[in-house]
Amino acid sequence: MTAAEVKETAAPEATGNAPIIEIRDLNKWYDDFHVLTDVNLIVNRGERIVICGPSGSGKSTLIRCINRLEKHQKGDIVVMGLELTEDTKDVSLIRQEVGMVFQSFNLFPHLTILQNLTLAPIWIRKMSQREAEKIAWKYLKRVNIAEHALKFPSQLSGGQQQRAAIARSLCMQPKIMLFDEPTSALDPEMVNEVLDVMVTLAEEGMTMLCVTHEMGFARRVADQVIFMDEGKIVESQSPDKFFSEPENERTRQFLKQIHAIS
């Protein structure tokens, strides 16, 4: 798959009218530390957003606010029409619709890969075991680890584990997928197998928010690239503009550093 090909499919398409995620004037503090300052972000159905920025800039915190792994103190977050508040019932409902993939995979070590995938569908979606396994096999094949289904996570390579973790999220058939640096804990030779899965997912129209420094991936699939610094969204652009003519000085410096590395 060449970059050009993918870019075509990734071109902004007509999305549903109502935004699937609305974040308005979001502010968050850890005690006295102001992590997120006046963050505004609208995500439409099917949109792919890549978030980058220096370490400690609040990227993880931002996407973790979307499924309320973190609570915010000020501002509104509306996900699929439901506002995230102290009401816990809604939170569980939202989390069922929002998949999350972590840097450290976080597969359940005491369960086989297949069991990892079927656990939530059976217990939360109340599917029968058969039904859940049928869906699980579908996604195991999709991410190319069907032959490892009956192994335990510790028997898989990092790349395989991360693909299993993506499949586990997909088994809940979420409407939104959040990725928090899904490839940064991987050996370089495994990065692409995970990115490929993510690209496919993007092509299928999944709404995605990815914190990643894989700029190649951003170029290929992103509709919007967001640059964060010190808890603020400093720049938000189409990938074309973001990489060719970034407006902000800090963005330029950041891109220079990234290029210097890769």
Next chain:
Amino acid sequence: MNKKLLEQLKKIRQDYFNSPGNAILSLLMLFLLVKVGIWFISWAFINAVWTGENNEAARPGGATWAFIIKKIRFFLFGFYPKEHIWRIIVTVALMGASFVPYFMKRIHHKVLVFIAHMIIWPLIIGFFLAGGIGLEQVSTNNWGGLSLTFILSALGLLYSFPIGILLALGRRSEQPVIRILSTVYIECFRGIPLITILFMSSVVVPFFLPSGVAIDKIIRVVIGMTFFQSAYLAEVIRGGLQAVPKGQYEAADSLGFKFGLQQYLVIMPQVLKITIANIGGISISFIKDTTLVLIIGMFDLLGIVKPLASDSNWLGMEPEGLIFAGLVYWGICFAISRLTYKIEVKANTLPAAGVKA
């Protein structure tokens, strides 16, 4: 000569005979060890007496195992009436049989089996052992011996386990009231010796009960032990909880699991796996602790030695009785130790059963 043996001999020489002083000390210790060994073997086996009706059969320098053999019924069943002993056997057999569901693959929810135990075991014990409904009542004063040890240990562990889990979770709770109450409970009961708790439950508690209300002492003992043991188990389980990475909670959260299912399906299985060795160890000490009931007048396997050796036919048989009781305790504890080790090995090697990708 075998190379390994040679190496070991060399190591022994290096470690135990590296100076004249050490060599003398080592030889002296060896001499004592052999001496004691020989004495014990001749006492326990060569000069031992296996048959006889009373202590006149005893031989100097030899154990009188005839005492144990004659009194074995009391060692096992205490002063439970002879014609009713079948009831103890039925009780213990039923309790043992109730473990079968844990090994059945078809049963997914072992926790329900556990909850069933919490209800069924006291019913079995009440119906068969205590009697009163359909069966003749046998006062708990007559319960004793190994079967009492077994019942006390089993009930204590049965109830302290779930309470320990709740306390451990409570101590990590975000609700300050729950957290503080759990912490106070744990620290209080860990700070008081079991013997004091047993005294309190047998002497002080009845004092506060309204007159006419009497709780049998076996129930009071089990409650006292449960208080004590659950506090210890809570700390072991809390240690296990701390060892489960935060990412596991987050992954379960992000899939939509709420607290209860998250603990049941994701966290606790990992905690139990981490703590299995500690839980085995603590269970062993709980079983040994049941011997303390002798201070409140119950004759468990250890406590019964004294009354049995006060039989005028068998005066002076305490050493045999104590050594026998000690051996039985050792056997039980060793078996549990091996069992937990086996479970641990199985739990740790499970993921390695296949080929690493």
